[in-house]
Amino acid sequence: MAIDPDGGGAGEGGADRAKIPRLDKQGDQAEMAIDSDGDGAGEGGADRAKIPRLDKQGDQAAAVGAGADAVLEDRLSRLPEDLLKDHILTRLPLKDAIRTAVLARSWRQLWKTRWGTTEPKDSCPVVVRGSHDALLRELKERERGMRKLNRIDCFSLVIETSSLTAKELNRFVKYTVECHVADLHVESRKKSDLPSFPVPKASRDLERLSLRNFRISNQYYHLKSPKFLALVVIQLHHCSISNNAAFQKMLEWSPSLLTLDLRGCTFDDRWEDMRLRLVMPPNLRTLTMAECVSNKFSRWKARLDLVDVPSLRSFRYSGDFIDSPFTLPRAAALDDLYILFSHSSSASEKYNYVKLIEHLPEDLSRLNVLTISGNALRGASSLPDGGDPAQLPSLNLHNLRELQLLMFGLEAVNLAELYAFLKACPCPNLERLFVQLPASDYKPFEASIDEMREEPPENGEEPPENGLDNLLTVKFLNFNWRHTEVQLVSFLLRKARSLRKLLLVSPTPTVNSQHTDLNEALANGKLLLSESDDDATKPYHSEAFIKP
Template sequence: MAIDPDGGGAGEGGADRAKIPRLDKQGDQPESWGAGADAVPVDRLSLLPEDVLQDHILTRLPLKDAIRTGVLARVWRQLWKTRWGPEGSCSVEVRGSRDALQRDLKRRERMARPWNRIDRFSLVAETTTLTAKELRSFVEYTARCSVADLHVESRKRSEMLSFPVPKSSLDLERLSLRNFRISNMYYDDKHPKFRALGVIQLHCCTISNNRAFQNMLKVSPSLLTLDLRGCTFLERWEWGEWEAMDKCFVMPPNLRTLTIAECVSHKMSRWKARLDLVHVPSLRSFRYSGDIIDSPFFLPRAAALDDIYIQFSYSSASEKYIDVKLNEYLPEDLSLLNVLTISGNALRGASSLPDGGGPAHLPSLNLHNLRELQLLMFELEAVNLADLYVFLKACPCPNLERLFVQLPASDYKPLEGPIDEVREEPPENGLDNLLTVKFSEFNWHHTGVQLVRLLLSKARSLRKLLLVSPKYNVLASKILQHTDLREARADGKLLLSQFDDDAIQPYHSEASMKP
């Protein structure tokens, strides 16, 4: 449930679609003031009285739907912020002055009942400035004001300051916490606390009580999005033994989007945190970034996933586990997958060819519906190119339209010594529908150039191949003299740029996965 703070929320390009004039039943343009070229279309929605807009429309909608009304008319884009009065969207930043903090708390406590409703409340504080009692006062205030979107952030990570989850909030739809500790939560099976909560974001938080985290999930039966980034799960000594040994957290049954980025478990013993997704067939989007050995997930075999992001941290110790882990983690059927982002080392198992000549332990993935593939490469040498060739032949993507290759930053110096040959034949087909290719941090090394030339020759429908190379050097000038590259540039198919083109971006971005 993505919420656009600027009034979008109706999907990518929603604001632009609102500018397209709608035709009437006869297919004519809408009624206008004046005539001729200077005629101004009548915006009947904006002519509605303010009391009708506020009392009869906006105040009766949930927050996400109120925000989405911004696409209906230009004047509606920020209107949702005022549906509960001047403090419908409130932001508090607590710095060094304790007097200002105390004055703000007292002012809020003096507010006359019934409490003013607030759609969005953001509290950003210095850890050393905010006490546990003051934090609880702010959180209880947001519960009384029926806040729908709550963001609480500490500027520095705190192992001591615990976030006090409100006793109940039937209106809370989105909870975002950063740099706090999750240590305690009361759970009543008969009375779920957060029936409307659809999004939980925990960034750089410490889960010091695993039961509290499990209870947070239990009291959110409507949870659709769980976003964990940079979190640490701690073990706890209780009743003479370590709590949550090999703990497996049960996920809400209707979960649709799960993000786990750079989360770790405390390893003083054999404890490991696992997320039980086997019984969550509603999952549509899964994104993971971290160590393959400690990857805490097993995807449901029956999930109809739309997009997958898997980036395994680079380490020589984990290389031998990758091919086996992929077989264990990925669903059997990926026929509905539209977008796949995968790190280059996840393809390493594909190039370990046995004596029979076939790929060893390579998952047999059905990627026939895949539209976009993004490769996050730690390096692009002959062995990596061989991995890619084996992958494309074993898991053909006949409907692939967009390919992104993210290369590591390089010194852009020519390779010294003999050039390794790729000991794998490239795929003969499967790229017929490829339209757009983009290489980021292109370094003009032999293997990268070989892949570019392969795509230019095999992708018959290719319209644009963009090479983003911050440094255009003598090596690049020499390589571009090849006949096929020179002709591709003359046709406008091969493009060079020193800067990243915002108009051509992958569905998944590495920046969006950072804690």
């Protein structure tokens, strides 16, 4: 057994963080504000999700720099980049480092390199493997050299052996506190009998905590309340929450928490009502919950209670649609929303679109980006009293700039539900539309041209003419030329008067001669065909959290 302190440790753990820049860094809202500043002119910039409300902050700062403070901006821009990254940004708390983005235009993206996609100078990746004697030597050497270190910005510990005891793991964690670690990632490669993570007594420097394959239990949560005042991001992946009280204490000890990311976690608690109720911190701004289940009662899912979190700005959920998997604060002003309900025929009987509306914020007028699965629209076109879509409860999506539809299928009923949704919730400022169809073997479209032009049923009539006037970019993934798929493309070509690009990613990128409107769009360059996906046009929610 050997200790490998060379780069293997950031290895998989570090790579995991690099793949998800928006969720791994503090606060999705800051990411949205800086990434959507409109610098990307041309195709890349136009295709990027735009967050106008947040962009104004950056634009106002730039406007100030263009006026009386232009000299100040020039002087800041002249500072060497190495000086900024190595001697300023790495010594600032994360929130202050992000705020430097408004000081000068050249600083807008610089704060991201504080942790960076490459290993920073003040980082320490460690992989624990091999003999127990080697482990003890590594621990002693690190503890002996602690006083010589000023600060370690990032510490990554990957455990690949079962011989590491709880006491030794606790010594590693204590070492990170003594070295003022700001970004701590600890990962166990064990898939069963998960070790408990030892909570440090206190850390005034810890800003980001990432755990993978650990158990959150009462073993370390009976202590007097330590405070982690600087902790703004907690990320738990494939962790076992063996005690709800312990998990709640973890949140209580982090009063500054802004971002909580839970993926593949198992909740194993003996709750009386067979429904685990998770209460979130009151100042939380970003929450991701993907495929989190209860181990003891597998037919139930963890239920999120966010009624008392009006500060929420970003919510991303992937999982089954039980009666009410989450309840969002009615007063929340969301900037982005992601809802993916797993494909389950038994669960679908308990759900309909109206139920979803009841658990969303009352006013979505600030919403810029929406990703929603097609089965979340179930029942939108089959309402009582004739099924008039006008009877649907409406959402204020007037500021929506990007819509992504994750479809498990596109049959006639799905198309009718989509039309009903767009009619009840018009998106007059929509600029980008992404439609992800299910990946399957190619089955060519064989309907006649008359069938192709057939309109949807009455209760799925097309949305108003002016609903898509600002739509610029459309992208279909896994396009297979089925009747309903071609019908939706034809509808968009007719209604989106400002459309610049409609991209079909298809295993057979060839237009049938019968499809007159598609051939016309292909001839004038508006319709593009591709056999493989390109990275130039990606949705804001481009990350596949945990596939259903």
